[in-house]
Amino acid sequence: MPMSEEAKALRRVYQREYRRTHPEQLKRQRExxxxxxxxxxxxxxxxxxxxxxxxxxxxNK
Incomplete structure (x- = not known):
């Protein structure tokens, strides 16, 4: 079942904040x-x- 638009928006906000506060974790993941x-x-x-x-x-569909 696909996520609702509200759930997608909340997820985007959470992920944006996580990326802002955990740059070292993202650097390790990228490497x-x-x-x-x-x-x-x-x-x-x-x-x-x-x-x-x-x-x-x-x-093509």
Whole structure:
């Protein structure tokens, strides 16, 4: 079940505040993600390919 617009708005406010107050945590997450991407380039390419195939299929509907 999709989130209501009110729930989406509250989530955006919470996440914005979290990012503002926890920059060190976000820096660690970004570095971990970059490291994983460097170690798994073939998976990254496959995930991107699937994403864009899905987007193209949505456009064609």
């Amino acid at each position: 971990c993600t970059r490291q994983w991407q460097r170690q798994h380039p073939e998976k990254c390419r496959e995930y991107q390919r699937r994403y864009w195939e899905r987007k193209a299929a949505q456009e």
